Amino acid sequence: MKSTFAPASLSPAFYRSRRRIAPWLLNGAMLVVCFFVLIPVLATILTSLKQQTDVQRNPPVLFPCDTPDGQFSLNTCRWSVEGYTRIIEPRPNAEALLGFEYAGRMVSVYLPNTLIYAVSGSVLVTALAGMAGYVFSRYRFRARRALMIGILAITGIPLLTNLIALYRIGVFLRQTFPGYEERLYVIVVYVGFFLPFSIWIVKSFFDTIPRELEEASFIDGCTPASSLIRIVAPLAAPGLTSAFLMAFVGIWNEFIAGYLLVGKATLRTAMFGLYDFIGQFVIGYQVLAAGCIMVAAPVVIMFLFFRKTFFRAMVEGALKG
Amino acid sequence: MTSSAQAASAATSPSQTSHRHIKEGFFSRTLPFWLLLPSILVLIVIQVIPGLFSFFLSTQTFERGEQIFVGLRNFERVFSSSAFNASLFHTLFFLIGYVALTMIAGFVIAQMLNRKLRLSAFYITVIFVPWVLSDVVVGLIFRLFIVPDYGLFSAFFADPQIFPPRGISILTTPAAPALVSGVPFPPAPALIYLIFASAWKALPFITLLILAALQTVSREVIESASIDGADGWRTVRYITFPLILPTLIVALFNLTLNGVNGVGLVFSLTGGGPGTATEVLSYLLYTIGFGRLDFGRAAALSVFMAVINLTLILLTLRISRSEREA
The missing domain is CATH 1.10.3720.10 (MetI-like)
Incomplete structure (x- = not known):
């Protein structure tokens, strides 16, 4: 990038030569950057596929493929899925689906819980943010500005500040109401946490839809409500999708709220489970690595499929907000 | 936050005339309010009230199950x-x-x-x-x-x-x-x-x-x-x-x-x-x-x-x- 002082009188050949070299160099540099960014992920995948004896080697080995005399040989690779089986704990059971039941808490309890929280939470966030974002984008009323700034200010309350109060409110609810549903409380809390950001994203997407379309629909006899459902909602689908995806990933990855607010062991989240593993598998590094992969894989795959939607949502959310 | 009430009055006020040509039923006129209401309620319950409650808690201390006001002593x-x-x-x-x-x-x-x-x-x-x-x-x-x-x-x-x-x-x-x-x-x-x-x-x-x-x-x-x-x-x-x-x-x-x-x-x-x-x-x-x-x-x-x-x-x-x- 840094070049010597180049007066305007330099020949066109000089510029051409610069252009020809630059992409080659830049591609090389970017590949190096990508490699360094991915090292932690790749190393974790490799660790998750080792045996107990291979994760406890000093000095450590990257590939469990060395012969006893220290030679590298592909024939001696000792790959293993032990880390995964210790988490999943499959037990043969003729009556269960596929002939196995899965006894590991991560598979039977934590991941299903997280899926429930993430799906229901993000559906609610999307619905609420869709309605609120529409109003902020289309209507002009006196309290609009105040409300929008209020919502932005809410994002300034640290999570832990709210959690101290929400924790005590949860304890109070549990003691007062016998039929208290912890799961519902956690979902509502997640909705509250991810709503402000989503409203901003959805609003900025609505802002890009021309008003003329709606006005035309009014002339054709639509009420505002039916115009919202028939004309605007389909056009706003990309915005709503991004709100949904961002909220889904956010809730899936959320740790501290789930950790503090969920009391019942059967309602704990996947991130809690993973954190719990640190104390449980003190030297089972391959188990910890396998746990990381299992918990992260769903959202990583989701991201790879919808990456453009994610990118757009993030830029909109950060810059317009 | 009193702004939800403000939003309601604003939404129903005659100055809100962007859809003048539509028959103005009660529901249509107050639509923005109803659309905003759920979000505002959730935010009040999950963010505003707990925020204020934490602020209140910061002036309290808990001794033997009793809650005592201590002003700024916690700080x-x-x-x-x-x-x-x-x-x-x-x-x-x-x-x-x-x-x-x-x-x-x-x-x-x-x-x-x-x-x-x-x-x-x-x-x-x-x-x-x-x-x-x-x-x-x-x-x-x-x-x-x-x-x-x-x-x-x-x-x-x-x-x-x-x-x-x-x-x-x-x-x-x-x-x-x-x-x-x-x-x-x-x-x-x-x-x-x-x-x-x-x-x-x-x-x-x-x-x-x-x-x-x-x-x-x-x-x-x-x-x-x-x-x-x-x-x-x-x-x-x-x-x-x-x-x-x-x-x-x-x-x-x-x-x-x-x-x-x-x-x-x-x-x-x-x-x-x-x-x-x-x-x-x-x-x-x-x-x-x-x-x-x-x-x-x-x-x-x-x-x-x-x-x-x-x-x-x-x-x-x-x-x-x-x-x-x-």
Whole structure:
């Protein structure tokens, strides 16, 4: 990038030569950057596929493929899925689906819980943010500005500040109401946490839809409500999708709220489970690595499929907000 | 917040006439209010009331099941404690390292990506993977690198020739003796390692933000600058930099906010240790509140953090607004 002082009188050949070299160099540099960014992920995948004896080697080995005399040989690779089986704990059971039941808490309890929280939470966030974002984008009323700034200010309350109060409110609810549903409380809390950001994203997407379309629909006899459902909602689908995806990933990855607010062991989240593993598998590094992969894989795959939607949502959310 | 009531009155007021030609039924006229209501209710219940409740808790103390009003004494006790002092410095060191590292790396990578390479989309996707990983996963991944003896990097850190005099183990080596008493400097290796792990996770987002801003800088401006004789560095310094400054500031505040509030990574990477070497403010808040169950003092600390956050957000808002109007 840094070049010597180049007066305007330099020949066109000089510029051409610069252009020809630059992409080659830049591609090389970017590949190096990508490699360094991915090292932690790749190393974790490799660790998750080792045996107990291979994760406890000093000095450590990257590939469990060395012969006893220290030679590298592909024939001696000792790959293993032990880390995964210790988490999943499959037990043969003729009556269960596929002939196995899965006894590991991560598979039977934590991941299903997280899926429930993430799906229901993000559906609610999307619905609420869709309605609120529409109003902020289309209507002009006196309290609009105040409300929008209020919502932005809410994002300034640290999570832990709210959690101290929400924790005590949860304890109070549990003691007062016998039929208290912890799961519902956690979902509502997640909705509250991810709503402000989503409203901003959805609003900025609505802002890009021309008003003329709606006005035309009014002339054709639509009420505002039916115009919202028939004309605007389909056009706003990309915005709503991004709100949904961002909220889904956010809730899936959320740790501290789930950790503090969920009391019942059967309602704990996947991130809690993973954190719990640190104390449980003190030297089972391959188990910890396998746990990381299992918990992260769903959202990583989701991201790879919808990456453009994610990118757009993030830029909109950060810059317009 | 009384604004929901205001919204209702505003929505029904005759000045709201954007759809004058429609038959104005009650439902149509008040539609905006009904659409906003659920969001506002949720936000009041989950954010506003708990926020205020924490503020209230910060003036209370709990002794033998009784709740007593103590005014500002919780604040006094928190601010005068040595744990708060140390964790304030930990947070400060962490923030400086984390923000500087992420901003510089993000800026350089975004500059390279902005050259419209054929594989740019691929690079961005790869670089972005850390962003979708949760704090707990990132902390755990980086923890696996440095577990004593068996981590991939442990041997490197334990090498006495690279880290004299005896090599270090990130998870157990405490900070060197403080140069100035009361200021925990130099920080422990674990805190520096925490900076790298956090920067790794934050890098994608910052790169994307800066890249988005760079793409709004027109090619012509850059080219005319180089025709006028500006070299690469000067173009960046005098053309690109001022043009994307607002975004850089947004990125900076974003990073600072996340840095102040993020706690999941500390949990799974170091657990605040060794000792209290990586106890940043948010982790201290957790240990006071949920470790020692001293909600009054934890609430006082959380109010202090909320003030930092709100100041940062208002500053960002002001800067981005003044830029938009300019």
